[in-house]
Amino acid sequence: MRSFLSRFGSLILFVLSGFDRLRFRGASRLLNHARGVDSYLWQQSILRKDFAAHAEHLTRSLRQATEAQAHAEGVPIRHLNSPNTDKEADALALAHAHGRTSGRLALLTCVESCQTYRARKDDAGLIMLRKQEGRCLHYYHYFQHPRVGLCYVRVQSYFPFTVHIGLNGRQWLYQQLQQCGIGFRRQGNLLTAVNDCAAAQRLLNEQCHTDWPKLLSELTAPIQPLWPYLHQTAQAPYYWMTEQSEWASDLLFRSPPALASWYRRWLHHGIEHLDCKDVMRYLGKRLPAHGFGTCTGDAKIDLRQRLGGVRLKFWYHSNSLKFYDKEGLALRVETTINQPGYFRVYRTKEGAAADAPKSWQQMRKGVADLHRQAQVSHAANERLLQSLATVAQTAPLGKLLEPLSQPAKNPQGRRVRALNPLTGADGALLRCLSRGTFLLEGFRNRDVRAALGLTAQDPAEHRRQTAAIGRKFALLRAHGIILRVQKTHRYQVTAQGKRILTALHAAYASDTNTLTTPP
Numbered sequence: 001m002r003s004f005l006s007r008f009g010s011l012i013l014f015v016l017s018g019f020d021r022l023r024f025r026g027a028s029r030l031l032n033h034a035r036g037v038d039s040y041l042w043q044q045s046i047l048r049k050d051f052a053a054h055a056e057h058l059t060r061s062l063r064q065a066t067e068a069q070a071h072a073e074g075v076p077i078r079h080l081n082s083p084n085t086d087k088e089a090d091a092l093a094l095a096h097a098h099g100r101t102s103g104r105l106a107l108l109t110c111v112e113s114c115q116t117y118r119a120r121k122d123d124a125g126l127i128m129l130r131k132q133e134g135r136c137l138h139y140y141h142y143f144q145h146p147r148v149g150l151c152y153v154r155v156q157s158y159f160p161f162t163v164h165i166g167l168n169g170r171q172w173l174y175q176q177l178q179q180c181g182i183g184f185r186r187q188g189n190l191l192t193a194v195n196d197c198a199a200a201q202r203l204l205n206e207q208c209h210t211d212w213p214k215l216l217s218e219l220t221a222p223i224q225p226l227w228p229y230l231h232q233t234a235q236a237p238y239y240w241m242t243e244q245s246e247w248a249s250d251l252l253f254r255s256p257p258a259l260a261s262w263y264r265r266w267l268h269h270g271i272e273h274l275d276c277k278d279v280m281r282y283l284g285k286r287l288p289a290h291g292f293g294t295c296t297g298d299a300k301i302d303l304r305q306r307l308g309g310v311r312l313k314f315w316y317h318s319n320s321l322k323f324y325d326k327e328g329l330a331l332r333v334e335t336t337i338n339q340p341g342y343f344r345v346y347r348t349k350e351g352a353a354a355d356a357p358k359s360w361q362q363m364r365k366g367v368a369d370l371h372r373q374a375q376v377s378h379a380a381n382e383r384l385l386q387s388l389a390t391v392a393q394t395a396p397l398g399k400l401l402e403p404l405s406q407p408a409k410n411p412q413g414r415r416v417r418a419l420n421p422l423t424g425a426d427g428a429l430l431r432c433l434s435r436g437t438f439l440l441e442g443f444r445n446r447d448v449r450a451a452l453g454l455t456a457q458d459p460a461e462h463r464r465q466t467a468a469i470g471r472k473f474a475l476l477r478a479h480g481i482i483l484r485v486q487k488t489h490r491y492q493v494t495a496q497g498k499r500i501l502t503a504l505h506a507a508y509a510s511d512t513n514t515l516t517t518p519p
Helices: 002-011 034-043 048-073 087-097 169-180 197-207 212-223 227-233 256-272 276-282 367-392 397-405 424-433 436-441 445-452 459-478 495-509 512-516
Strands: 012-028 077-080 103-121 127-145 149-156 163-168 184-187 190-194 238-253 299-306 309-316 319-326 330-337 344-347 359-362 482-484 490-493
Touching: 002 012, 002 238, 002 256, 002 367, 012 169, 012 197, 012 212, 012 367, 034 048, 034 127, 048 077, 048 103, 048 127, 077 087, 087 103, 087 127, 087 149, 127 212, 149 169, 149 212, 163 169, 163 212, 169 184, 169 190, 169 197, 190 197, 190 238, 190 330, 212 238, 212 367, 238 256, 238 367, 256 299, 256 309, 256 319, 256 330, 256 367, 256 495, 276 299, 276 309, 276 367, 319 367, 330 367, 344 367, 397 495, 424 436, 424 445, 424 459, 424 495, 445 459, 459 482, 490 495
Parallel strands: 077 103
Antiparallel strands: 012 163, 012 238, 103 127, 127 149, 149 163, 184 190, 238 330, 299 309, 309 319, 319 330, 344 359, 482 490
């Protein structure tokens, strides 16, 4: 962050970092697996064959009480025929039509997929409970909460009555700023002006230290009719987990043209200069000098045109890091964690005594580790911003190409010749490798031969062309332009190679007048 601000600080009004979208799931640990449900049935003196009737009874109780409570409080209800609609927009429109601006705004119902249990006979003819995919009615309760702002609580109407809660850290911040009497302006989910930026950042930081089980329970208990039954009679309380956390760093620019003038260069930097190792490092993975160590899985890059602009997103497994121009006013860098198990947290082992020594353990989905998710996400944002800061560094083309004009040594210590990067066979090969597909996805010997038009049908000539391209690859590897992906026949352009190839492509495509015109 410091390196980015040192280069672009004069263009930026303020920086805010904190939670954006947060999604939580409440589920009973007892009812989360078939053996636990067997234990629950035994405690309640219910036979497996009677499980379906028991579950239906609880569902009827939940639905009748939920809808009766909504009618009693004057909360408008609407059923949605498709789960793919914008539920938040529907809820706000329904609340506006009924003049509701605070408290519970609306209640939406929708049939959606869920995880539930079915009684099935096994090979021996015994009735067993199996967890499987199903569909049932869900209730979406939308609130304008006095503390966290706009949020929703989704209650599954069938056993095991899982709860999902969605809220937004920025909406929460707006509520806090209003309560503190701090003036501000916003545009959608972006804070565009605030009288006390330091106070706004402190309020965002305080969200990390929230008593999450207490807050989530306070949101759920009043609208979940089975809450007393699950927590007291069934002894199956909700355990709160973080399904998804988004940590966003907003850098608000003084003017949209100032952001636009740099944003496209940052996009090109992300596409052309960053590789899979960079993505892994940004997301906290330690990699050896050669190879990928213990890291497995795919690292991907996704460029997408959105309604508000262009977004560049990097994936490693199901966690991601992205940046985009928010409302054309701010550069937003955002880390999304869907699988926290790929990170570590310094804590005692689960189940150990409170005074047991701490060590680095796998991060859990439980909300107890949400503060650590904030830490690793903020660090990932800063690493990406540090990389984007290098876009401001410029070097003459001659300085960039100077190492290529000198002989180099391959990994075996043998001397290899210099390159002629602008003309001849060397120049043609380098321009071929500067294709966007090759820069992003890598290439094989046969891919390059096809791109260069070397498609001999004669077997002897085919072997000669293949060997010639292989020698060219060895030469480029010695100069650090490309590297070979271990245990494959695929090659990748290195970060330095991408800078060189991009500059060469631009220089080769430029006309003489453009190059000789004084700035």
